[in-house]
Amino acid sequence: MTERQKSPAGQQTADVVILGAGPAGLTLANILHAAGIDCVVLERADDAHVRTRARAGFLAANTVRVLERHGLAEGLNRRGKPHGTCEFRTEDGSFRLDYGALGRRELHTVYPQQDLVSDLLAHYLDAGGRIAFETEAQAVRDADGPRPTVTVRDAEGRPGRWRARYVAGCDGRHGAARRSLPPGTRRHHRDHGVTWLGLLAEAPPSMDAVGYAMHPDGFAGHMARTADITRYYLQYEPGAPADAWSEERIWAALDRRMRTDEHGPLHHGRILQRSVIHLESDVVEQLRHGSLLLAGDAASLPAPAAAKGANLAVLEAELLAEALVDELRRGDSRALDGYSPRCLAHIWRAQEFAHWMIQFLHSPVGPDEESFFHESMRRSRVESLRTSRTHQDWFAENYVGL
Ligand code: RFL
Numbered sequence: 001m002t003e004r005q006k007s008p009a010g011q012q013t014a015d016v017v018i019l020g021a022g023p024a025g026l027t028l029a030n031i032l033h034a035a036g037i038d039c040v041v042l043e044r045a046d047d048a049h050v051r052t053r054a055r056a057g058f059l060a061a062n063t064v065r066v067l068e069r070h071g072l073a074e075g076l077n078r079r080g081k082p083h084g085t086c087e088f089r090t091e092d093g094s095f096r097l098d099y100g101a102l103g104r105r106e107l108h109t110v111y112p113q114q115d116l117v118s119d120l121l122a123h124y125l126d127a128g129g130r131i132a133f134e135t136e137a138q139a140v141r142d143a144d145g146p147r148p149t150v151t152v153r154d155a156e157g158r159p160g161r162w163r164a165r166y167v168a169g170c171d172g173r174h175g176a177a178r179r180s181l182p183p184g185t186r187r188h189h190r191d192h193g194v195t196w197l198g199l200l201a202e203a204p205p206s207m208d209a210v211g212y213a214m215h216p217d218g219f220a221g222h223m224a225r226t227a228d229i230t231r232y233y234l235q236y237e238p239g240a241p242a243d244a245w246s247e248e249r250i251w252a253a254l255d256r257r258m259r260t261d262e263h264g265p266l267h268h269g270r271i272l273q274r275s276v277i278h279l280e281s282d283v284v285e286q287l288r289h290g291s292l293l294l295a296g297d298a299a300s301l302p303a304p305a306a307a308k309g310a311n312l313a314v315l316e317a318e319l320l321a322e323a324l325v326d327e328l329r330r331g332d333s334r335a336l337d338g339y340s341p342r343c344l345a346h347i348w349r350a351q352e353f354a355h356w357m358i359q360f361l362h363s364p365v366g367p368d369e370e371s372f373f374h375e376s377m378r379r380s381r382v383e384s385l386r387t388s389r390t391h392q393d394w395f396a397e398n399y400v401g402l
Helices: 023-034 047-052 061-069 074-079 113-126 247-257 309-330 334-361 369-387 389-400
Strands: 010-013 016-019 039-042 081-083 086-090 093-097 108-110 130-132 135-141 149-154 159-163 166-169 186-202 210-213 220-224 230-235 270-285 292-294
Touching: 016 023, 023 039, 023 113, 023 309, 039 135, 047 113, 061 074, 061 108, 061 309, 074 113, 086 369, 093 389, 113 130, 166 309, 186 334, 220 247, 230 247, 247 270, 270 334, 309 334, 334 369, 334 389, 369 389
Parallel strands: 010 159, 016 039, 016 166, 039 130, 086 210, 166 292
Antiparallel strands: 081 108, 086 093, 135 149, 149 159, 186 230, 186 270, 210 220, 220 230
8 A cells, every 4th residue: 555545444554653754753664664664654634734844954964874874865965055153142242153163073954844854755655655644643552562553533533543563653742652651651841931933934044154142132043944944033922822923023023132233134034934932841751662662752852942853853763763673574672672761862962952052042031139140150151152162062062963
């Protein structure tokens, strides 16, 4: 069945049932399918939604290496842009870090997530991979036994059921895999108390660096996506809806916080997409529950301040694919047994760095003694990063690394 059509009701089988066609699920599906493992991807959304959902853009060097190893990097090598500079703008002046020449001397590749997902999907379908769109997983059952099942509903609400040997939960933070975890599962959660308005603007990038502006009004960020599209972030009023600010107010805030009077203008353009992002982090521990294994945002959500989520998703997908191939081809379960601790080491490193970035980029709210103390520490940290080569090497290693 090379099904781009909906899955029929009734029970079907695959050795590995993968929930979710994001970076995690599609990387995993491609590697498993190429290794001859019988797998299927179940995706709640339709084909067009999956191919056009704009999110990440900064891919780490390790992500590119993983995709290259499995013949999945053709599009990003052709159309992605290497990137290795960031610029910090503060009330004490601005400075740039050529992070691509610091630390491990690794670069990001700027490549929109929807293009990566489209490439992965095309590659998988061309190779004869199975995917069922508009098929929402409801629950994973019997994960503590050898034959777990996934209950599903199609777009018309018709129920169905997939029987598997392993289920890979790559369906994000609100997916069925997380909902199906046993009650005692630990979830570590942190609310960073900061809200961003995430914007995609129909405007060329205004600088050749990732721009981070720390301003008394709040944080603003600039990230290139393509020659015509730029992602911006604005620290935003918690609880305000995404449409609370007019486009004029958004551009005025970006101009003020990015200090365009000192550093030159931003290219303005139509706002194509806006979303409210409350900065939260969480980690599920462990990532394996019997025959249910989690990867990507289903396993951990690093707050997007450090651009780690899609990169962790690809790293975990490769580890999981290799472990499942060992288990299903050779009956060797050692890598599967070690999957959760291996991933958690990377996840906690990413969480720690995202936490550091959040503290670095945002002033505490409120004028009390403690916030003055925290603000003074933050400014000292900025000064250390501006002046210390050791600090810069540490930053570069963590900013691009995993
Ligand atoms: P995804 O991409 O969310 O895909 C999950 C898929 O599962 C489907 N699904 C279901 N399917 C079947 N049954 C169900 N019950 C289902 N429930 C959900 C969904 O429709 C979807 O297709 O998860 P995955 O694969 O784990 O990938 C994670 C990344 O998408 C995410 O971490 C990144 O986008 C985070 N992130 C960034 N990460 C980076 O590495 N670099 C970046 O530059 C970067 N920028 C960003 C980001 C996230 C952002 N948002 C969403 C806050 C910028 C933004 C604005």
